[in-house]
Amino acid sequence: MGKTLFDKVWDAHVVDTLEGGPSILYIDKHLIHEVTSPQAFSELEQRNIPVARPDKIIATADHNTPTVDQHLPVKDVLSRKQLKQLTENCKKNNITLYGLGHKYNGIVHVMTPELGITQPGMTIVCGDSHTSTHGAFGSIAFGIGTTQVAQVFASQCLLLTKPKKLRVHVNGKLKKGVLPKDVILYIISKLGTNSGTGYFCEYAGNIFEEMSMEGRMTVCNMSIEMGARGGMIAPDQTTFDYVKGKPFAPKGADLDQRIAYWKTLKTDEDAVFDQEYYFDAEDIEPMITYGTNPGMGIKITDSIPESDDSSFEKALNYMNFTKGEFLLDKPIDYVFIGSCTNSRIEDFRVAAHYIKGKEKAKNVTAWLVPGSQQVAKQISEEGLDRIFEAAGFELRQPGCSACLAMNDDKIPEGAYCVSTSNRNFEGRQGQGARTILASPLVAAATAVAGKIVNVTEEITSLEAVV
Amino acid sequence: MEKFTKHSSTAIPLAIENVDTDQIIPARFLKATDKESFGDNVFRDWRFHKDGSVNQNFILNDSRYSGTILIAKNNFGCGSSREHAAWALSAYGFKVIVSSFFADIFKDNALNNGILPVTVSKEYLDFLLQEVVKNPQTVVEVDLENQSIQIKEHEVVEMFEINPYKKLCLLNGYDDIDYLLSQKEKIKNYEIHNNV
Ligand code: SF4
Numbered sequence: 001m002g003k004t005l006f007d008k009v010w011d012a013h014v015v016d017t018l019e020g021g022p023s024i025l026y027i028d029k030h031l032i033h034e035v036t037s038p039q040a041f042s043e044l045e046q047r048n049i050p051v052a053r054p055d056k057i058i059a060t061a062d063h064n065t066p067t068v069d070q071h072l073p074v075k076d077v078l079s080r081k082q083l084k085q086l087t088e089n090c091k092k093n094n095i096t097l098y099g100l101g102h103k104y105n106g107i108v109h110v111m112t113p114e115l116g117i118t119q120p121g122m123t124i125v126c127g128d129s130h131t132s133t134h135g136a137f138g139s140i141a142f143g144i145g146t147t148q149v150a151q152v153f154a155s156q157c158l159l160l161t162k163p164k165k166l167r168v169h170v171n172g173k174l175k176k177g178v179l180p181k182d183v184i185l186y187i188i189s190k191l192g193t194n195s196g197t198g199y200f201c202e203y204a205g206n207i208f209e210e211m212s213m214e215g216r217m218t219v220c221n222m223s224i225e226m227g228a229r230g231g232m233i234a235p236d237q238t239t240f241d242y243v244k245g246k247p248f249a250p251k252g253a254d255l256d257q258r259i260a261y262w263k264t265l266k267t268d269e270d271a272v273f274d275q276e277y278y279f280d281a282e283d284i285e286p287m288i289t290y291g292t293n294p295g296m297g298i299k300i301t302d303s304i305p306e307s308d309d310s311s312f313e314k315a316l317n318y319m320n321f322t323k324g325e326f327l328l329d330k331p332i333d334y335v336f337i338g339s340c341t342n343s344r345i346e347d348f349r350v351a352a353h354y355i356k357g358k359e360k361a362k363n364v365t366a367w368l369v370p371g372s373q374q375v376a377k378q379i380s381e382e383g384l385d386r387i388f389e390a391a392g393f394e395l396r397q398p399g400c401s402a403c404l405a406m407n408d409d410k411i412p413e414g415a416y417c418v419s420t421s422n423r424n425f426e427g428r429q430g431q432g433a434r435t436i437l438a439s440p441l442v443a444a445a446t447a448v449a450g451k452i453v454n455v456t457e458e459i460t461s462l463e464a465v466v
Numbered sequence: 467m468e469k470f471t472k473h474s475s476t477a478i479p480l481a482i483e484n485v486d487t488d489q490i491i492p493a494r495f496l497k498a499t500d501k502e503s504f505g506d507n508v509f510r511d512w513r514f515h516k517d518g519s520v521n522q523n524f525i526l527n528d529s530r531y532s533g534t535i536l537i538a539k540n541n542f543g544c545g546s547s548r549e550h551a552a553w554a555l556s557a558y559g560f561k562v563i564v565s566s567f568f569a570d571i572f573k574d575n576a577l578n579n580g581i582l583p584v585t586v587s588k589e590y591l592d593f594l595l596q597e598v599v600k601n602p603q604t605v606v607e608v609d610l611e612n613q614s615i616q617i618k619e620h621e622v623v624e625m626f627e628i629n630p631y632k633k634l635c636l637l638n639g640y641d642d643i644d645y646l647l648s649q650k651e652k653i654k655n656y657e658i659h660n661n662v
Contacts, residue, residue, distance in 0.1 A: 015649070015652050018631060020631075021630055024646065024649060026660075026662070028662065035497075036549070038499035039500065039549075042500070047643070049647070078498075129545075129546050129547035129571065144547060145571060145575040146548075146549040147575065147578035148574070148578070151642050151643055151646055155647060156653065157653055159646065161629060193484070194544065194567065194569070224547075227544070227569065293486070404493045406493050406494065406496065425486050427492055432516070
């Protein structure tokens with residue numbers, strides 16, 4: 001029987017398999033950040049176990065970091081302590097840290113791909129569920145708990161039971177104004193938030209083949225929101241071209257050799273999946289969410305569905321929406337373009353292209369938070385910062401920011417925020433904050449209109465970017 | 467880790483679906499760098515009103531219910547991979563969580579922290595919730611060796627699945643790190659063979 005892309009990468013990393021139990025999987029890259037690593041370091045220290053392969057670990061500071069005045073000492077005492085601890089732990093254990101202010105600093109899932117650290121066929125883990133992002137390169141990448149972070153520190157391996165295999169196909173032609181974010185929000189709205197549980201997902205079809213790496217990362221990023229451990233897309237020329245020339249990518253003959261291997265990482269024709277779903281690209285439209293989980297999404301022109309389920313009602317209550325209500329024309333207070341889902345250069349290009357020559361509505365506070373220092377640099381090199389500034393948007397410094405509101409970037413209680421992040425859970429963007437997930441295009445249009453608008457009606461001129 | 471063989475206790479009926487990790491432990495409390503202090507903030511925004519006063523309507527504040535077994539509805543622990551959720555529940559004192567469905571990563575995190583996630587059928591869950599709500603003194607017994615759960619002295623016994631390796635770990639009180647370190651040779655060989 002043929003193998004899937006997942007099987008091929010998995011099999012290449014199995015050290016051993018226990019009778020009737022998990023496998024020992026070798027990990028190529030271990031990414032760490034300030035929030036989920038301190039307890040793992042302490043655990044090792046308490047048990048007197050050294051870090052096995054510090055050379056395979058990359059650290060960044062992102063979750064807790066301020067997005068203004070990064071050159072000054074961090075004000076919040078606890079955040080400062082966490083950052084300090086990360087610095088000390090990395091120093092003590094010889095781990096490379098791209099801390100606050102470093103030119104490579106950024107959200108862990110934005111900075112590692114753009115540095116060429118993420119490569120096809122790798123196993124990549126991080127104490128963060130959106131590690132699934134890196135699956136865009138055809139690597140097995142997934143989030144782990146802190147106990148597992150300690151396992152990888154101690155052995156560079158993880159004990160894992162092989163997940164089941166799921167494949168989602170999207171074929172056809174996307175409508176104008178439909179972005180990768182809409183594709184994944186659409187898929188999750190159709191499949192629900194736990195259809196992927198127990199599975200690793202592969203995305204297949206011309207829609208993903210034609211996507212840029214940035215778009216593929218947006219899609220794989222949200223695999224976790226349908227419950228899947230991770231998502232992956234077979235590497236192809238787009239992938240190789242993206243990796244080539246990045247600071248930590250293989251070079252010369254080494255690269256050629258790698259590419260020859262990466263080309264073999266495709267699901268065989270006769271491989272069998274445990275579950276497959278098929279969608280038509282034509283059916284996808286710009287999406288928004290109306291509830292408190294990412295599966296509660298609708299086409300922007302649709303009304304909120306009717307359901308008598310108590311969790312459903314609780315969600316609507318929290319959002320202060322009613323069944324059957326249309327969200328078009330709904331006034332919005334905040335717009336957040338950022339997070340590891342949509343804070344790459346492409347996202348800001350889309351936003352800038354739309355915003356150019358327009359002005360932000362008075363009732364909206366609009367935060368733009370690049371995913372990394374490199375993205376921030378690119379924004380200014382391409383002159384996008386001037387467009388944003390002229391339109392009244394606030395361009396901040398890189399980090400997770402309002403995606404989880406651990407720093408000062410919080411959405412006030414009761415306020416509506418159209419956000420390009422990945423989670424609309426209660427309180428995720430601040431206590432009582434009401435999050436509406438959307439693409440960067442919808443977010444930009446909302447900021448300009450001051451309310452939710454149907455972008456498809458006015459984007460004929462956007463063809464160049466979307 | 468403590469050995470886990472059998473556990474019995476009264477239970478707390480948390481009749482809510484899709485309890486996500488941000489509810490279990492809101493992100494603003496994640497700044498602690500040890501594991502123990504998270505218990506104080508478990509379900510923080512459900513237990514307390516914004517002004518800090520106690521929300522009497524939340525089940526954890528209902529003095530009739532107590533115990534170290536939490537019974538929740540479908541899809542418990544969805545959301546983030548942060549282990550803080552498991553630490554918070556463990557630090558608060560929970561030893562067993564019963565649901566008809568657990569999010570993947572949460573399940574692993576719970577097991578790695580000595581909390582046993584017990585997956586039961588929807589019917590049994592409804593029955594259990596009903597009994598516990600009706601009579602807060604109801605004692606629930608969990609037997610890991612037999613993989614069974616039941617209400618004390620009740621004839622209905624529900625069996626549950628658990629990964630055999632995880633079961634072994636819990637029964638013996640050892641963890642994955644102990645095991646992996648015992649496999650050092652094999653890992654070295656892999657590294658040499660694959661030139662990594
Ligand atoms: S941007 Fe949001 S989802 Fe991504 S790593 Fe940061 S907190 Fe997590």
